[in-house]
Amino acid sequence: MPVTSREVHLVARPEGEPRPSDFTLVERLLPDPRDGQLLVRNTAVSVDPYMRGKMSGIRTYTDPYELDAPMEGAAVGVVEASRDESFPEGTVVVHNAGWRDRAVVEAARVRPVNVTDTIPATAYLGVLGTTGFTAYVGLLHKAGLREGDTVFVSGAAGAVGSVAGQLARLKGAARVVGSAGSAEKVRHVTRDLGFDAAFDYREGPVAGQLAKVAPEGIDVYFDNVGGEQLEAAIGAARDFARFA
Numbered sequence: 001m002p003v004t005s006r007e008v009h010l011v012a013r014p015e016g017e018p019r020p021s022d023f024t025l026v027e028r029l030l031p032d033p034r035d036g037q038l039l040v041r042n043t044a045v046s047v048d049p050y051m052r053g054k055m056s057g058i059r060t061y062t063d064p065y066e067l068d069a070p071m072e073g074a075a076v077g078v079v080e081a082s083r084d085e086s087f088p089e090g091t092v093v094v095h096n097a098g099w100r101d102r103a104v105v106e107a108a109r110v111r112p113v114n115v116t117d118t119i120p121a122t123a124y125l126g127v128l129g130t131t132g133f134t135a136y137v138g139l140l141h142k143a144g145l146r147e148g149d150t151v152f153v154s155g156a157a158g159a160v161g162s163v164a165g166q167l168a169r170l171k172g173a174a175r176v177v178g179s180a181g182s183a184e185k186v187r188h189v190t191r192d193l194g195f196d197a198a199f200d201y202r203e204g205p206v207a208g209q210l211a212k213v214a215p216e217g218i219d220v221y222f223d224n225v226g227g228e229q230l231e232a233a234i235g236a237a238r239d240f241a242r243f244a
């Protein structure tokens with residue numbers, strides 16, 4: 001039986017910060033899933049920084065969003081009707097038909113995930129999704145973190161930076177330091193995320209603040225922001241330092 005979905009459509013290209021008038025909510029009937037397709041009810045959708053670029057209409061490393069069409073992005077949902085025996089009803093899946101409450105998706109393009117008492121479905125949009133993967137690959141594969149390294153993470157309270165710092169700590173870094181944009185975020189980074197030290201990059205020149213928290217220099221810089229923080233990291237780099 002056909003079901004209704006509510007979808008967020010982009011109706012105008014935002015200038016500056018997106019406004020509610022750039023979007024509209026559209027209700028439409030979904031077709032029944034055909035062979036190899038699933039009807040999925042979304043329980044969480046991801047809103048990510050890269051989406052702002054896709055709203056602008058310019059092709060970057062992905063195609064822009066079309067106007068008057070449903071937006072896309074990562075989502076987790078529950079299979080409500082299945083025409084693929086590998087995904088029985090009730091399976092929780094990650095897929096890319098976000099920004100709507102239901103979607104008919106190709107089973108070949110979704111991934112089942114394991115939700116437990118301690119791992120909520122939303123983790124697959126964050127630490128167990130692209131965000132965590134970005135931190136993991138950057139820190140361990142690109143920067144080649146080694147035990148005993150001193151690691152500097154900018155954007156340390158952000159989605160990727162907060163995972164990168166925690167991974168560095170778990171993987172044996174000797175010292176993990178970070179930067180963030182307020183005293184509250186600096187507290188969060190050191191108190192909740194286990195960084196050894198952090199500073200507010202708005203409080204003064206970054207090079208001087210970095211020298212205070214990492215007086216012997218850094219071996220790894222995980223760069224989320226570029227600019228003055230990248231320049232300071234270059235200045236603080238020890239021999240054979242690696243940047244990601």
Ligand SMILES: NC(=O)c1ccc[n+]([C@@H]2O[C@H](COP(=O)([O-])OP(=O)(O)OC[C@H]3O[C@@H](n4cnc5c(N)ncnc54)[C@H](OP(=O)(O)O)[C@@H]3O)[C@@H](O)[C@H]2O)c1
Pocket residue numbers: 048049050130131132134154155156157158159160161179180181182185201224225
């Ligand atoms: N999220 C993903 O899945 C993903 C995947 C691939 C690549 N990336 C890339 O990873 C980087 C971080 O993304 P994210 O998802 O972690 O974003 P995020 O949660 O928005 O964190 C980025 C942080 O950067 C800081 N920042 C922003 N503008 C700044 C400026 N002008 N100067 C200094 N700091 C500034 C902000 O820190 P304060 O608020 O503390 O000021 C913000 O928390 C981005 O370059 C993004 O394109 C992300």
